[in-house]
Amino acid sequence: MIILKTSDEIELIAQASRIVAECQKVLAGLVKPGISTLELDHVTEECIRDLGGIPAFKGYRNYPNSLCASVNEQVVHGIPSSRVLMDGDIIGLDIGAIVGGFYGDGAITISIGEIDSKKELLISVTKEALQKGVEKAVVGNRLSDISHAIQAHIEVHGFSVVRDFVGHGIGRQLHEEPQVPNYGKPGQGPRLKAGMALAIEPMVNMGKPGVKVLDDGWTAVTTDGSCSAHFEHTITIEPHGPARILTV
Ligand code: MF3
Ligand code: CO
Numbered sequence: 001m002i003i004l005k006t007s008d009e010i011e012l013i014a015q016a017s018r019i020v021a022e023c024q025k026v027l028a029g030l031v032k033p034g035i036s037t038l039e040l041d042h043v044t045e046e047c048i049r050d051l052g053g054i055p056a057f058k059g060y061r062n063y064p065n066s067l068c069a070s071v072n073e074q075v076v077h078g079i080p081s082s083r084v085l086m087d088g089d090i091i092g093l094d095i096g097a098i099v100g101g102f103y104g105d106g107a108i109t110i111s112i113g114e115i116d117s118k119k120e121l122l123i124s125v126t127k128e129a130l131q132k133g134v135e136k137a138v139v140g141n142r143l144s145d146i147s148h149a150i151q152a153h154i155e156v157h158g159f160s161v162v163r164d165f166v167g168h169g170i171g172r173q174l175h176e177e178p179q180v181p182n183y184g185k186p187g188q189g190p191r192l193k194a195g196m197a198l199a200i201e202p203m204v205n206m207g208k209p210g211v212k213v214l215d216d217g218w219t220a221v222t223t224d225g226s227c228s229a230h231f232e233h234t235i236t237i238e239p240h241g242p243a244r245i246l247t248v
Contacts, residue, residue, distance in 0.1 A: 169199075
């Protein structure tokens, strides 16, 4: 069942999502060669708490940290560690916060120092694909219209869509129905209704779509070792007009 949110509930999701976006900005200002992903995790936790939220990922299914930090061939759910960022790396920063019992969830991928033009393109195409999906998140469309728009934009650029992880409904739970795949035929699945809150999150590999999870039980990497990018917004379907993007 897809749970529709009241306007009060949406404001809590919006507050949580705003905290996520604020933390992303702080991290983007700190990311440089020589910093470790664990240092970024500590900043994330402090930032979420300073802004009145609770880190959503810490303890979720025993996830150990407040930040998912996924470097280069890491797709999502990279566990922060003493790994130090280097010039030419890219890093996905995925953050969740809870305010008043409601979740916000968002991710960006950014570069460290100078990156090559193909990594640059991977990042911009992934970000645009999220935007294309959000544009389809309007009343009357079907869920897979979002999925299809994302997939089409990625594949026209010769990159591939990760299948093993998907976006999701969000609210009192981090993961609610419906699942929001980043691929599929248009015109399928439930019709979008005002009051739905969705986390849309394309994950895009430079090479093949396959991923595997490392022995730490979390960190997902590309099977072919190619680079991967991830962007995520928490959005709501509005009664009229475009979706409201909350993770800004
Ligand atoms: N944005 C990711 C998701 O929606 C992050 C989850 S990390 C976890 O699944 F630790 F909380 F699982
Ligand atoms: Co998510």
